[in-house]
Amino acid sequence: MEVDALYDKKVKCPICSKEFITKKMRTSRIRIDRVDGDFMNYYKSENPTKYHVFVCPKCGYAAMESNFNNIRPFEKEIIKENVSSKWREREYSGVRTDEEAIQCYMLAFYCGQLLNLKKLDLGNIALKIAWLYRGKNEEEERRFIQNALELFEQAFYTENLSDTSMDEINIGYLIGELYRRLGNKKEAVLWFGKTVSNPLIKTNPRIEKMTREQWLLAKENENGE
Numbered sequence: 001m002e003v004d005a006l007y008d009k010k011v012k013c014p015i016c017s018k019e020f021i022t023k024k025m026r027t028s029r030i031r032i033d034r035v036d037g038d039f040m041n042y043y044k045s046e047n048p049t050k051y052h053v054f055v056c057p058k059c060g061y062a063a064m065e066s067n068f069n070n071i072r073p074f075e076k077e078i079i080k081e082n083v084s085s086k087w088r089e090r091e092y093s094g095v096r097t098d099e100e101a102i103q104c105y106m107l108a109f110y111c112g113q114l115l116n117l118k119k120l121d122l123g124n125i126a127l128k129i130a131w132l133y134r135g136k137n138e139e140e141e142r143r144f145i146q147n148a149l150e151l152f153e154q155a156f157y158t159e160n161l162s163d164t165s166m167d168e169i170n171i172g173y174l175i176g177e178l179y180r181r182l183g184n185k186k187e188a189v190l191w192f193g194k195t196v197s198n199p200l201i202k203t204n205p206r207i208e209k210m211t212r213e214q215w216l217l218a219k220e221n222e223n224g225e
């Protein structure tokens, strides 16, 4: 990996006020090789996903960069009581191995559950953990796909998705694809069908194409493995 593809970002922890360094990847250095059906990118360069979680070395608070500072006073107390009190100081400020990146996401998932983040956000964290396990640990990958799937279904039915990057077309497709990956073809076909018959599909030709392709794939294999 080219080390200068990463740079240091200084961050201030909203819980304990500690300033620390975390790595980020230069957008110009990201090289995507190919993409899986569930949007997981494979990179020719270092994988930027590994650095999307910030972890405070002093108090253990961890969150996705986009949520890191969104914290209310009573939530600080929740983290102090449940995380910081048990935390042994350790750092994730350097280049992260896949294993370290998984630890960072696990911490963000734990903090996110304590803070009652939106199901969509928790689902995204779980899905990224599944991606980090892909090709390395199938059992753990499946466990986190299952987790993500449950959270995305709850988000689909109970959360307002209109102001997120995941509208009901994207998430409907993704739920179908995650079912397909788990081998549940019946549910996969159901969700792909639901997604293509949504009038909003016309606003997103890329997802429409992906949905039709994966729908066919799931239907072809519906009666056998």
Ligand SMILES: [Zn+2]
Pocket: 013, 014, 015, 016, 017, 018, 056, 057, 058, 059, 060, 061
């Ligand atoms: Zn902190």
